[in-house]
Every structure is written in C-alpha cells, then in structure tokens.
Amino acid sequence: MIKTLGLRLLASLVLLIVVPTVTFFLQAVTPGNVAQSILGIGATPQSVAALDNQLGLDRPVWQRYLDWLAGFFHGDLGTSYITGDSVVRTLSGRLGVSLSLIVGALVVFTIVGVLLGILSTSSSRVWGRLIDVVSTAGIAIPNFWLGVLLIGVFAVQLNLLPATGYVQPSENVGGWIASLVLPVIALAFAGITGVAKQTRDQMLVSLASPYARSLRANGASEASLLFRHALRNASGPIITVIGLIFVGALSGSVVVENIFVLPGLGSQAVQSTAQRDLPVIQGIAVYFTIIVVVVNVVIDVVNTILNPKARAS
Amino acid sequence: MIGRFRVVRQFLRRPLGLTSAVFLVLVIISVALAKLIAPYDPLAQDYSAVLATPNAAHPLGTDQLGRDVLSRLLYGGQVTLIGILEAVVVAVVVGIILGLIAGYLGGPLDTVLSRLTELVMAIPGIVVLLMTYALTGNNAHAGMFVLGVLSVPTIYRVTRGAAAAVRGETFISASRVVGIGRGAIMVRHVLPNVWGPIIVNTAVLAAVTLGIQGGLNYLALGVNPPAPSWGGMVSEAQSSLLQQPWLMVPSGLTIALTIVAFLLIADALRDATDTRSDIPSSAPRQAVVEDSTAPSAAPEGALLAVDRLRVAFNGVRVVQDVRFSVAPGETIGIVGESGSGKTVTASAILDSLDAGASVTGCVWFQGVDLLHAPAHHRRAARGSGIAYISQDPMVALDPSFTVAGQLGELVARHHGLRGAARQRRVLELLDQVGLPDPAGTARRYPHQLSGGMAQRVSIACALAGNPKVLIADEPTTALDVTIQGEILDLLRRLRDDTGMAIVIITHDLGVIADIADRVVVMYAGEVVEQAAVEAVFASPGHPYTRALLAANPIASERGKPLMAIPGTVPRPGSWPTGCHFAVRCPFATEACSAAPIRLEPVANSEDHESRCIRIDEVLRSSRKEVVS
Numbered sequence A: 001m002i003k004t005l006g007l008r009l010l011a012s013l014v015l016l017i018v019v020p021t022v023t024f025f026l027q028a029v030t031p032g033n034v035a036q037s038i039l040g041i042g043a044t045p046q047s048v049a050a051l052d053n054q055l056g057l058d059r060p061v062w063q064r065y066l067d068w069l070a071g072f073f074h075g076d077l078g079t080s081y082i083t084g085d086s087v088v089r090t091l092s093g094r095l096g097v098s099l100s101l102i103v104g105a106l107v108v109f110t111i112v113g114v115l116l117g118i119l120s121t122s123s124s125r126v127w128g129r130l131i132d133v134v135s136t137a138g139i140a141i142p143n144f145w146l147g148v149l150l151i152g153v154f155a156v157q158l159n160l161l162p163a164t165g166y167v168q169p170s171e172n173v174g175g176w177i178a179s180l181v182l183p184v185i186a187l188a189f190a191g192i193t194g195v196a197k198q199t200r201d202q203m204l205v206s207l208a209s210p211y212a213r214s215l216r217a218n219g220a221s222e223a224s225l226l227f228r229h230a231l232r233n234a235s236g237p238i239i240t241v242i243g244l245i246f247v248g249a250l251s252g253s254v255v256v257e258n259i260f261v262l263p264g265l266g267s268q269a270v271q272s273t274a275q276r277d278l279p280v281i282q283g284i285a286v287y288f289t290i291i292v293v294v295v296n297v298v299i300d301v302v303n304t305i306l307n308p309k310a311r312a313s
Numbered sequence B: 001m002i003g004r005f006r007v008v009r010q011f012l013r014r015p016l017g018l019t020s021a022v023f024l025v026l027v028i029i030s031v032a033l034a035k036l037i038a039p040y041d042p043l044a045q046d047y048s049a050v051l052a053t054p055n056a057a058h059p060l061g062t063d064q065l066g067r068d069v070l071s072r073l074l075y076g077g078q079v080t081l082i083g084i085l086e087a088v089v090v091a092v093v094v095g096i097i098l099g100l101i102a103g104y105l106g107g108p109l110d111t112v113l114s115r116l117t118e119l120v121m122a123i124p125g126i127v128v129l130l131m132t133y134a135l136t137g138n139n140a141h142a143g144m145f146v147l148g149v150l151s152v153p154t155i156y157r158v159t160r161g162a163a164a165a166v167r168g169e170t171f172i173s174a175s176r177v178v179g180i181g182r183g184a185i186m187v188r189h190v191l192p193n194v195w196g197p198i199i200v201n202t203a204v205l206a207a208v209t210l211g212i213q214g215g216l217n218y219l220a221l222g223v224n225p226p227a228p229s230w231g232g233m234v235s236e237a238q239s240s241l242l243q244q245p246w247l248m249v250p251s252g253l254t255i256a257l258t259i260v261a262f263l264l265i266a267d268a269l270r271d272a273t274d275t276r277s278d279i280p281s282s283a284p285r286q287a288v289v290e291d292s293t294a295p296s297a298a299p300e301g302a303l304l305a306v307d308r309l310r311v312a313f314n315g316v317r318v319v320q321d322v323r324f325s326v327a328p329g330e331t332i333g334i335v336g337e338s339g340s341g342k343t344v345t346a347s348a349i350l351d352s353l354d355a356g357a358s359v360t361g362c363v364w365f366q367g368v369d370l371l372h373a374p375a376h377h378r379r380a381a382r383g384s385g386i387a388y389i390s391q392d393p394m395v396a397l398d399p400s401f402t403v404a405g406q407l408g409e410l411v412a413r414h415h416g417l418r419g420a421a422r423q424r425r426v427l428e429l430l431d432q433v434g435l436p437d438p439a440g441t442a443r444r445y446p447h448q449l450s451g452g453m454a455q456r457v458s459i460a461c462a463l464a465g466n467p468k469v470l471i472a473d474e475p476t477t478a479l480d481v482t483i484q485g486e487i488l489d490l491l492r493r494l495r496d497d498t499g500m501a502i503v504i505i506t507h508d509l510g511v512i513a514d515i516a517d518r519v520v521v522m523y524a525g526e527v528v529e530q531a532a533v534e535a536v537f538a539s540p541g542h543p544y545t546r547a548l549l550a551a552n553p554i555a556s557e558r559g560k561p562l563m564a565i566p567g568t569v570p571r572p573g574s575w576p577t578g579c580h581f582a583v584r585c586p587f588a589t590e591a592c593s594a595a596p597i598r599l600e601p602v603a604n605s606e607d608h609e610s611r612c613i614r615i616d617e618v619l620r621s622s623r624k625e626v627v628s
Helices: A001-027 A034-039 A045-055 A061-073 A087-121 A125-140 A145-159 A174-207 A210-218 A221-260 A263-276 A276-307 A308-310 B003-011 B017-034 B069-103 B105-124 B125-135 B142-166 B170-177 B182-218 B230-239 B247-273 B342-350 B375-382 B403-415 B419-432 B438-442 B453-463 B481-498 B509-515 B533-538 B542-548 B590-594 B615-627
Strands: B302-314 B316-326 B333-336 B356-366 B386-389 B469-475 B502-505 B517-523 B525-532
Touching: A001 A061, A001 B105, A001 B125, A034 A045, A045 A210, A045 B247, A087 A174, A087 A263, A087 A276, A087 B003, A087 B342, A125 A174, A125 B182, A125 B247, A125 B316, A145 A174, A145 A221, A145 B003, A145 B182, A145 B247, A174 A221, A210 A221, A210 A308, A210 B386, A210 B403, A210 B453, A210 B525, A221 A263, A221 B182, A221 B403, A263 A276, A263 B125, A263 B356, A308 B302, B003 B069, B003 B247, B003 B302, B003 B533, B017 B069, B017 B247, B069 B105, B069 B142, B069 B230, B069 B247, B069 B403, B105 B142, B125 B142, B142 B182, B142 B525, B170 B247, B182 B247, B316 B333, B333 B342, B342 B386, B342 B469, B342 B502, B342 B615, B386 B438, B386 B502, B403 B419, B403 B453, B419 B438, B453 B481, B453 B615, B469 B481, B481 B502, B481 B509, B502 B509, B509 B533, B517 B533, B525 B533, B525 B542, B542 B615
Parallel strands: B316 B525, B333 B502, B333 B517, B386 B469, B469 B502
Antiparallel strands: B302 B316, B302 B356, B517 B525
C-alpha cells in the first residue's frame, strides 16, 4: 500500500516539473517580444534591448530554463519583471485567499453534488429530471455571469453580503465568511453537476449489481442498500471525479477572484498577464500545480483507504 | 455502421434539438452579417443616451458609454464564435487522430498517449493560457489554439474508447486479412463507426469552450476593450450594476442560451446516434403487478406455489402459464436452456424483476399471495421466508465490505442481534456452511475468497434469516467441477438439517439428478413437464424432456451417439400459437401448432404433468426404448 502510494506521489511530482517546462516551451515557440510589450509600441530599439538585457531575455530560452530550474529546486522562483520583488514573497501572502476560496468551493460542490446525486437516485421522476436541469445549468450559467448576478441580487438589491473585497480571518471571522459566501457559490456551481451525475450513475450501477440483488433478496433494507452499500461503492469513482473537477475549479478561481476583487493568486495572475510579468505567471503555475499535487495525493490516500483491494496490495 | 441519413432524420424528429439547431444557425448568421444588420457601429458612443433600457432606437438598450448593446452583441459574437471554432477544430482534429491511433493500434503507443492525456488533464489549464496571452500580446487566436490543445483529452478519450471497441469486430479483422492497410482501415472503417460519440462530445465541448472563453474575455484576455465580446460585455455590465442592472441580461443570456443550444443538440445527437451508456438511466423500479383474472385460493399443503405466472417486458411476454408448487423440505429443480424463463420466474418469486416488467398470476407463500400482498408482507418474506443465492458468487458479495460486515448486517436485520451476539451468530453460520476457519473468513473481503468459499459465504448470507425456501439460481455453474459437488452436498445437508425447501434453477440435468426430488422442465417461457425426478428420467412425458435427456452425456447410454436438438429456442415475441416446441419436435403434427396446448396430468400417474397432445405416442416410444 505504501509502495503504491509512493509511486502515485512520484507520478504527481512529475507534474511539478511538467507545468513549468510547458510554460517555458511556450516562450520558445511563441513569436513576440516581451520587453517590447512591457515598454509599449513607442519604445526605442535601444531601450528594448536594454530591458532585454536587464531581464535576461537576451539569453537562449533553454539557458533561462535551466537557471529557473536550479532556482526552483532551492525554493527560488525568481523576481518580478515589474516590481523586482521575489516571486515567492509576492505570492505567499495571496495563497491563503485562494485556498479559502478553492477549498470552500470544494466542500460546497462535494456536499451539494453528492446530496443531489443521492436524491436523483430515487425512483421519483421529478428528482431524475432535476439533475438534468442542474447539469445543463451548471455548464450554461458560467461562473463570471453567475458571480455578477449574485452580486446584483445579494449585494446590490438585498444588501445581505459584501459585493467585493476580502476580510482576513485574523481580523474578523464573520467578515471573512461573509466575504467568501458569494465567491464560493459562484465557483462551486459548475462543479456540482459533475459530482451529482457521478454520484447518481455510480449508485445506480451499484444498485443494479448482483450483490445488491442478493442482499435485497436476503433481507437487507432499502436504506442500507442505498446508503451503506451503493454510496460506499460509489465513493471511489465520486472522489476521482472530484479530483478532476477540482483542477477545473482552480482555473475558475482566477475568474472568480477577479469578479469579487479577492487579493488571491488569481487576481495577481491576471494583473501579471496584462503586465507581461512572466516570472510571476510562472510562479503561479508552480503554486497551482502544488495545490493539484496535494489534492491528488489526498485523493489517492482516501481512495486507497476506501478500496479494500488497493489497501491489501 | 449508423446510416448518416437515418441519424439526420432521427435528429430532426427531436423538437428540442431541432429548435436549438435553428437558434444556433440564426445566431451564427446574424453574427456573420453583423456589418449589414447591426444598427450602429459597436464602438460609437452617444452620451445623450447612456444606460438606456430597450427602446425603439436601441432594441436592447445602451451601455454606460451610450453604445448600442445589440450592435455590440452582434459584433462581439464574431470574436466568440470564431474562437470556439478554432479551439474545437484543434481539439477534434488532434483528438481524433491520436485517439484513432491509440485505440486502433493499441500497444505501447496507446499507453504513452493515454498517460500524456492524463497529464494534460491534471494541468490547471488557466496558467498555460495566461502564459500564452502574456507571450503573444493578448492574441485571441493563440489563446484559442492553446485552449483547443488543452481540450484534446476529451475528444481523444471518446475516440480511443470507440476505436478500441470496434477493433475486435469481424469486419475489421476481415479487412486486415484481405490486406487493406492500417491507415485505410482506420479512415474507412473505424472512423465511420466512432463518429457518433465524437460529434456528441464535440457539441458538449463547444458548450464548455464558450463558457471558458467567455470567462477569459471577461478578464479582457484574448480581446482588447473597447472591442466588444460577449464575456467582456458581462464585465462592462458589472461596472454599471448599480445604475442599470438590465445590462446583465443581453450578454449573459446570449451566452447561456447558446450554451444550452449546444447541450440540447448534443442530447438530441446522443439519442439519434443511439450511443447509450451502460449505466442504468434510473433506479430499479418495481415491476407492475396486474390483477390476474380469477384469484386462486392458496393451495393446500404447499409452502410456495406459483400459479399462472405471466411476465412481460415492455409488452413482450417472456414467461406464461407457469405453475408449480413446493412442499416444505422438498427440493424442486427447474431445468431448461437459457432463455427458457427460469431466472425470470425466480425473479418474480423474489420480487426482484426489473422496471418495465409486468406480472400477472399468483405467488403463494405460506398462504399469502406475495404478488398482490402489501409491501411490508413482501419485505417480511425476504430472507426470513424466501432466501436467494445467485449464480456467480464472486459478484454476489459486496466488494467493499468484509464477510462479517455483510453477513452481520443480515443477522442484525433478521434477529436484532448486536455486538458479540451478532459476531457469534456470524461465526456459527460460517461454520454451518462448512468453512474451515470461520473467524479468519469473517475478516476477509470478497476478493480474498476463492469461488467455492464465496459461494459458501453467499449461502451463509441466505441462511441468516432461517428461510423456509432457498432459491438457488445456477449455484454451481460458475464453479470448478470439484467444487460443484461440494456445494451440492452442502445444500443437501442444509436441507436435511434445517428442513428448508430448495428451488434449484439449472440447465444441468446432472444437478437435478443429484439433488432434486421433483423437476419442472421449462421451454420458451412455459412449463412443459413436471414430475418426480425418477419419473422424468424413466419415462419423460414431453418430447423436449426426451430430447434434453438424449443430449445429456450423464443420462445417455454408453455407445449411443449424443443427440443434439435441431433448431433453436424461439425468442420471446415470436412464439408460435400452438406448442412452442413443435418446430423442433419429431412427434409434431398439424394439431400441435393449431392452438395453445395446456399443461395436463399424464394418464395414470399422479403428480406428473405434461404440455403435449401427443403424450401417448411419446410415452409409448419412451417405453419401447427402455425395453429395447
């Protein structure tokens, strides 16, 4: 079991190398001059060359890549083109904001999705239709529109929750929660669909299985079949799908942070993109990848615990 | 292969899909013709008419700079729709090529490609997109190209799965044999067979891409305001949310409706191309029980009696006029080929028929007609009245629970035992079914058991409620020959120890000879003969039984060739009016096919029934053979 987990962990760590490599690869293949973009169209060739030299952009991509990798292994992600600050320092203060949002959304779409999935497993047609509607709405109402609609209704019209901004939990826990409610809903909404569908499908597979038939014929109660047996057997596939949805939610968080003006990694990412601040974008790629790796490992551990076959091996 | 025109016809028949397609075409045409039909320049500002609600001059109102919303929507759609097209084309072309290669060729290439796509799916795509926009100076086409690459796994996986599924089919192997090259096979034979799932997923991908691209445009990525885009207009609406909430509606709703249109088209295509998944569409529903004509009385002396049972699935009859009864402690064997209706009969008794089944007749158990009894009666009978063991023991136990976990649940349910008392009963049951190490077995998971052990555990589960009748559906079929005998010995011993009756369903006359007191022979949904085992083996009263015996190596005589029954069992829905066996029967006359044949007592022998009007000739012929 430890060995399997170790191998999976190694596989996840590969991702940590792959993502920065891909982003560097993009630098090598895309046309365009970053220094020119930073300085604007009016910049003289001399000033562009000077900036190129200052930022090290006049060196070949593979050399910059190797330098970057060397720094990466020492926990150094370089310095911002724009502010000259350390990328790690720039981003570390923002990590908590993004984590609050993303973990909040993870909890919400998991709980709501599983509950909806269970409800739609019941033979009633109404609940069965509901999940179809929810799964369409989950894709059709994209997070940026939903976010603005939520602000319009709950902040502007009803004045129940703040429209934008973030409160540190160390300052005021109530304010922190209030500042996260709408962003978390906006981010979680799209994920509910996938979790609910997977929950329903896997539970139905389990309920139609020979063991469910045997247990039922020999006296097991319907409640036990549904909640003990079907849900338990569906849990592995549900968790796997949650992992995939989580990766999508990470991308969504960039949009949601900008809607609600949360000072997290996502709003920094968009700002840095506009400023062509490559080291910071690169750093955010690393932070996001670490989050994905951690979630993958947690999912592997939980799946191993839930699956007797994997536990034994 | 699915005929293209049939799919188009099928698609056009679905109103939601058709409406969506029409809507989408209208959107595309009006966006394409924006230059001609837009009432204003999308960038023209008019400070005399800012934040207007819809009016004659501005059908969808104006924004904070007095720009016409309709015109901006029409022009903005160009960025949006071209972007979707770019991303989807990249994803589909690359996904299909890689998917075909991986699915059709298989091998190490398949492994590498599949690992790669898993990797791509684990990458938070947004960072790659952001990098692209930063490097290309916010170039819309570069962004959509990268988004397409990131979406390749969606199409790759569908194509690969579908291609791998058709790889083994005969026409593919045949093409290979006649020397058609791999590339040609993939393009000419594999692709036409996998395009159904691909176009369905392409439509879904278009919907998802629109959502993602909208988000990017909202962030002013891939578009440079004031140039209009649908996502960007939501952002502009947000900034004047306080003054004019109406602005939220046109852009957001256009995006949502276009996405819904793509999804509904995907749904309609899925129905039209009939790419169903193997996941059940709804929870198992109760079969419909219809009132039978005249309710019979509970038969005297029988513990379990099935009377005039008829089962139909979606109007097609699969079992009709089945009747037999089981006395306490008796073992009944139900024998027949696959498709004869044995298992459906068992399911009707167990109240576990699938949705779409309708049942008539009676299932009497201890004086109560279970088919027409209230639900709590039927529930009460499960496990403690009638218990069940299934064919394949390896899938009959819940893989996620230990033996003690599932057996203990049933013990608790039937006897209300908890804690140590429950554990004691679990171990007793495991001991009773002859498992050598009950405590060790109790701790194990199903995958740690051998087939024989698992079947013993299944039997222990069935015994948990001290049932009066055990229904065993092919209990030995999936087991090794040596284990088969042991399980039959166990069933016989349990019957003698507990006094329970057994209904054993099998296609194996050897099993019947080994364990059963009486045998019910089924053919094409009907009981054709029933009698004591000895009587059936000595003088079978139905030509089908005779043929079955003659085809069985155990029952046949040494030196005589084994007989195969010519022809096949008629399928449900195409049963003949008269005798179901007539077409394969050496005794058949015209009368046999004229009218339904009744199950009637065989002359001068009690408790022997046969559904044959040529019974005298059959018996005479049987006797002759025995004499010779």
